[in-house]
Amino acid sequence: MIKFTLNSQEVISLAKANERLLDVLRNEFSLTGVKCGCKEGECGACSVILDGRLVNSCLVAMGHIEGSTLVTIEGYRGTDRFAALAKAYAAVSAVQCGFCIPGMILASECILAQNPNPTEAEIREGISGNLCRCTGYNAIVEAIGIAAKGGQGLW
């Protein structure tokens, strides 16, 4: 039994401590917005926010998150910050196949939470662990920049 806060709700997982957070989120909690691209921490599709930090949920054992706070795309999508990012991504049509996108959105949040006015280089560094094969990254980088500029005190 692992107790933690998931998308602002206190929950208890019946998983064993050595099970993968990614699997538990997708299977026990049906949070299919958290994607599996490689299961080795190399692609970022499974990114979630753990105690305010971006992590690859495929590399996290359940025992590690006892007492922690976790946010997935399902929890984040109700926020004003998400709305600003979604609008920015839409403006430049940054979403192609979409598989990297939940991870990218959470990575975007972590960049702006730490640095509300990032340079382009800082944005690229912030998403350097999120692989995208469709876009060539330019539109995603541009979208994060748009959200930062239009952020108006959101971050």
Added chain:
Amino acid sequence: MEMISKSTKKKDHDAKISGRALYVDDHVMDDMLYGRLLRSAKAKARITKIILPALPTGYFVVDKNDVTGENRVAIIVHDTPVYAEDTVEYVGEPILMVVGPAVKEVERILHAIVIIYEDQVPVLDMCQSDTAFFNYNYAKGDIEKALGAADRVISETFQTGYQEQAYLEPQGLIAYPRAGRMTVRGSMQCPYYVHAAVAKALGYEEQDVQVIQDVTGGAFGGKEAFPSILACQIAVAAKKANRPVKVIFDRREDLEFTSKRHPSLCTYKVAIKNGEITGMDIDVLFNSGAYTTLSAVVLQRGLICANGVYRIDNLRVAGRAVKTNTVPCGAYRGFGAPQTFFAVEMVMAHIAKEMGLDSLELKEKYIVQQGDATSTSGKFHFHVPLPEMIQRIDELTAYRAKRKLYQNQTGRYRKGIGMSMFFHGCGFTGSGERDIIKAVAKLRKNADGTVEVLASNTDMGQGIKTTFCKIVADTLGIAYDKVYIDNPDTDRVPDSGPTVASRSLMTVGGLLQQAAAKLKKEWLEGKEQVIEEHFSEPDFVIPFCLEEFKGDAYPTYSWSVNAIEVEVDTLTATTKVLGAWGIFDVGVPVDMNIIQGQMQGGFLQGIGYAAMEQMDYNEKGMIRNNSFSDYIIPTAVDVPKLVTEILNNPYTHGPYGAKGAGELPLVGAAPAYVEAMENALGTNLHKAPFTQEDTMRVLQGRR
């Protein structure tokens, strides 16, 4: 910018950005079972025995004996087995599937199965192959005369390696039987290809198979034919189980065992007389892997592009796709063109150097123009915008000045700049569109005035849901919101052909535009109406004959010029891409953001192909680069300066002037990059990818 090019919010943006979009692995069905494939550990062997462990209740094994139809997957020449028969032909060939309710138990059983092999001798090197799956030859003019009369014949060989599509969503499908029918759903590009394959493997009538595309997380050709193989395997399992069966590949499995870009070896003999190129004699070798799959068509396209954008009147092109005991190669964005464009661009660069010219100076003399004959004695019917693209690239990059500046550098950091020019033939090669595909597209107008697009083309990120709806809405003069399109379901949509060959927008978009125009004329308020359109080949096309390899291989071409600037650190032999610039003519963009996104994504994939995506076999025929830590694709920090521009060159026979766009941006990155490396290192180079190790060898004078 044309009105239609103004960017619109994509139809699938909301679902994908919120994480609500459901990909195949997000679907869970009642009573669903999981399958994992057991694969050959040998590159070539006879299977003498399969020893199964005791199977717990609810777990079972599926193999060739369970195939109720034909144990062959319908892909052009039907030689791929659904499940291996007596022999295995490559490491990874599927022998059987273990199926059951819990994945971990399925895997445990899988690892407990013992296969006894009788080793045979594999052929891993394409040069050692004695089996040519396909052999094509064509010529024009008199190459023998040109070679005989030449002052000099320059002969060079170029090699290109594997490339893995590396879509972020691994391959996966679900099959489920219902009322005597079989439904297969999942990640795919071509529902009707899967449909035909499953019907054949099960021995079902066409109407008893249903195929549905799920939201697909990238494909790039890797999900063109490969899903047909997996679909047959899963359908056979689902039929045996009489329950839904899901198979999702893990990343290592996907990297090692799914179809890839054909490695190539191209030899060019170029005749020079009086400082002029008088002829090219070209030999092309593609490594097909163990089965034919799509090699025939990949080879065809590669051969058609063999002399590049150059007017070569005396030309001979011979090509073979040969069998090796390695993973079967298939479709990947560019489809044979990246290989031969690499070779022809590099040989032109080397010839220029021999002649004391800069490569651009030489190339410009031979660029084709509107009205010139193509390699296969067809015609370039439309304007060729290369000169103005070259001019624009030079403006953006100071290419000509830098080429001179970067010669003979001696410091630690050495810069280089390279350029490539290339085309992509739009649509299916030859008469395939007219004789084989025979696309049909439909519009259904509902009584409430909304319009549904019915076509079998799939959105895999490239945005056809959006562009199809834009075309229809704009032609009808109704709101974009009133037009919609669902993921294709073969029960509901006609066969408008596969989502390949950069044909969807140009060909099927064109049919939809025609249908919309007709619907507008015949619009009946408050009534349901269905309009159907059938493909007909444009009048101007000179029909293509495959036996003679003559005629218009494509109705038109999309064009591009790329320039890439690099900086080599001679201490570590690492290369930084200082900038990558591409000018692209894809006709009129039906949505500028979408087209720019395609250009940027494809260009970066091409740079990966050129610089870092090395994939090798070991001596046992096993791919060594089987994880994302070993198969290196670009991250957001690798090419920060990626600049793409669109040149407007409307195509008279495309919807709103659009042409094929999807593949073009990948085709020319490799020669631009490698020519830049030549500029930096001061020596001729012949391979792609050109990696850090290759660079160090050159720096140390080792070859």
Added chain:
Amino acid sequence: MVNGYQATSLKEALAILAKEAVTPYGGGTDLMIAADEKANYLFLTKVPEMKNIVEDKEYIRIGAACTFTDIIESALAPAILKEAGAQIAAPAIRNLGTVGGNICNGSPKADSALIFFATDAKLRLVSSKGERVIPIAEFYLGNRKTSLQANELLVEILMKRTGLSNYYYKKVGARAALAISRVSFAAVLNVEQGKIVACETAFGAVSDVIIRRADIDAMLVGKTIDEAKAVKEDYLAAFAQVIVPIRGRISAEYRKSVCMNLLCDFLESNGI
């Protein structure tokens, strides 16, 4: 929890380690790649004694459960360590991965271990029976083999407080982020009153273990820059002999060439 223990103090962690068959778990970024469903993990990220970055009279003491992000954000961590940390993988990995895990993995590719080697850091290893402090060079026995005892935890890494500012660091990977090192090199040179008082070099990702040859580096110690120039050829030749890259995905010639080039550049950047 089942198959796991969450320790909230060092004492508690050591007691569990002594009693149960557990695998110490720092950030999980190596362990979870080939996750073992039978493993019992001892989660260490809530052990305060392992999360500090503090300074005492002699050392900067870095808790083994500190993540790379903790180190990058700390005011106390030396610049050479921060630079190496910042080039590890990508943000999500840095947010989880710990220096303790990086070291105890035993891999010669470990980016922070390289820095600890090059700066002659010490490891404080503690068990419920006592503790020992050893130079990091003594900790490695071979590829993925360390001298960590069954009931021991790596609790802290002790780095010199001074003399680390004139450093050279280069990581060579396959791309600009998410890259495992193909070759890595770190070095420190200290000159006082015209004489070299310290020369410390280390080469990563080339051999079974990180190459640290204090005996060869000693050739330059005590010499002036000009005197060092005189023995430069011998110094380089000595290293050329001991840098024998093991077989790997990337060719030995490539890795050796890079090592020698970087070593040379380190010398030249210091006027040697």
